[in-house]
Amino acid sequence: MNNKWSIGILTMGMVLMYQTVSAYDPETLNLLKNNLSAWNAKPPATPGHTIDLSRAPLENADLSTACLVKANLKGAFMKGAKLRDANVQGANLRWSMMENADLCRANMANANLFEANFANANLKGTNLKGATFIEQANLSGTTLSNNTILPSGERATSRWSTMHNATFVSEPENALPTDNTPPSIEHSTPYTSGTRNAEIIETGKSIRQMALPNANFENASLDNADMENANLINANFHKADLKSARMHGANLQGANLDRAFLKGADLSNTNMSKAILYGAVLNGANLSEANLEGASLLNADLDGANLKGANLKGANIMDADFNNATLSPQTILPSGEHATAKWSVMKQAIFVKP
Secondary structure, X not given: OOHHHHHHHHHHHHXXXXXXXXXXXXXXXXXXXXXXXXXXXXXXXXXXXXXXXXXXEOOOOEOOOOEOOOOEOOOOEOOOOEOXXXXXXXXXXXXXXXXXXXXXXXXXXXXXXXXXXOOOOEOOOXXXXXXXXXXXXXXXXXXXXXXXXXXXXXXXXXXHHHHOOOEEEOOOOOOOOOOOOXXXXXXXXXXXXXXXXXXXXXXXXXXXXXXXXXXXXOOOEOOOOEOOOOEOOOOEOOOOEOOOOEOOOOEOOOOEOOOOEOOOOEOOOOEOOOOEOOOOEOOOOEOOOOEOOOOEOOOOEOOOOEOOOOEOOOOEOOOXXXXXXXXXXXXXXXXXXXXXXXXXXXXXXEEOOO
16 A cells, blocks of 8 residues: 555544544534523532533624533534633633634633643632643743733632743732532522631531532541431532541532542442542542442542442543452443453452452
């Protein structure tokens, strides 16, 4: 076969592959681009309702004020798009292309920015509090201001901008944002001193069987807390310390456990479907019979965890550490198949039979 034919076939194959993996629905995309008021009237993303715009062609689209909470914009082509005052909170922007995009005052709190390209974009006044993987994003030529909120919750500075090859400008200072709660969890109670949520701050305090959906425990210290069979759907445990917490049978569907410390926690029989566990520490945690279907375990530490009978169907386990984790024939892998000894060895895990 000559080189021209080889190159042609290879190029065609790459094009077909890209088209095959495009997941966005044309009707959904058309509504977003052409009828923003109707789009914003739609229910936001929930564990049972995902807004999938992965690889969507949104070049130069005017999406100002759009509600894209927890939307999947992985690999979306958004060069030159306008997202002024848009709510992109908790969205997956992994590998998205946003060169020259206008994100002025956009709410991007808790968004996944892994290898997103923001070259020459406008991020003045943008809220990036809790956003993950910003160090892996391209901020070359990006414009930030003193009203830009960094993932740490602090204001952007000239020094930080320079370190990230970005441009810094000063403007009249706005008040810091006090509520990052997306519309889908608008009844969440913030974790602050004196609130109902803070009552379980004491080691061993029990909220077993209590209903606390959408509760906010961000950065809370909850060592040994008793949460067995509690309803914690959509709860926010971002960076919370949950060492040895007892959460057997709890409903953590859609919960945000981004970088939570769960070493030795009892998560057996929990419902953690669609939960966010980016970089979560789960060393020695008991996840037996846990439902992790569709969960995001990107870069999670599962060293020594018990995954016997756990359901990982559709879960994102990229860069997750399964060293010495225990699997069984009843463990369901992300592919939907049952775990095997061969798969376990590949992940340096331990495979046990009943």
